Amino acid sequence: MISNPLSTNYDLVNTVNDEKFTQIYTPDQGAVHLLNNERTFKNIKPMLCACAVGVHSYSTGIHRIRVRIDNGNAFLGIRSRSIPPVPDDCAAGRYDSSPATYGWGNTFCIFNGTPREFQRNHMYRCGDVYVLELNCDEHRLTMINENTKEQDDMEVDVSSAPFPWCLFIHLPRTTAQVSLI
Template identity: 30%
Template structure:
């Protein structure tokens, strides 16, 4: 009978000798009195460590709150503000100088005409040689000059349809600040410059049967966070040329857009374009038909990455925001006839 009782006894999980009489509701393990105290002491130490971590996080929060005005993105906004002010002041100064130049020319012309009338009047009086018709002519000319001086000169202010300064805005990657970001960010092809059509609601671009460069841009603009895009080369000749990269939204569209000052990216002929310059040759960037290309835009680190799934190779370019200011846009350029590129999906 005694042996049966002994066999049913639950032992301490630590020493496996003493009878376990205390069960921890947290971990469901059984302890003897001694190791029950040790277990509670260990939990106490863990709690102390958690409190230390809490204090550390709180300290970091305080430091960031106090230094919020030094946030990197605030510096970007400040830089945008200063550059915009410089552009506006320069445009205003040019307009002022042009207006003053025209005004001075107009004033000098009026002075010359007035002097001519005065000379005629003086000569007529000195020689006592003038008639009613000459008096009428002088009167009419003087009246015309008076009207011209009283009325505004024939000049007006015109504003270009293209804005001098692009608007800056904040894109929230935190869904608590922007609930629409619960779904992945997607992009589509929206604008072209050249003989290319956009199909399937912006997911497919089709080059026509003629050779020649064509620029294609995405719809969205990016100035914060990381954004990944997948492309499939549905159709491309063996000698076909194609470019993937980014460009500043403020850059005007053009056929040879890969040469634009704010263009960054790679071509299928192993070329690297940095600020519009064909600076390097890299045999690891070749692109063929049926390849899947991944383009990662990292605004925070100011860089872009290109990956070819077939080659399992990734290339990286650092972006100089002085050459390629935010916001950025997807930027492709096609050359070979009948090139087809599809954007598959994109995500954060």
């Protein structure tokens, strides 16, 4: 776990309040629902993975997106908008293991679609609010649990995840729900 402080130049940080889920990827469109004006993503059918990308594209500056895990587990991160997510048949149809994906699952991190063990156990807790900070200028992604103040960050290789980036949420093969705050 990295203990770098949050960006301190708040004049240059854009808190994104109007992010929405725009594209859904799943083998069965009936397996997911978009609720709350496309700000809540819910997987209602077990045994099928699903993912969603955000409507905004990010190429410069620092942007903060607040996300709450309402139910179950989820992967929170970013990916290159120009590289669509594809299901990985070797990983039970997961979308978070596709190239150009960076972020955090419950007990693992993903770097360019490759999982690595996460330093903390069960960082995600239902009901907690998380901030994803996309620092495009420094090619960094940070996740902060607002409730516990735990945080982690990673460098994003822009040769594997070229700009523009977009928000990327993956829901596993169990029922889960994530809301943008």
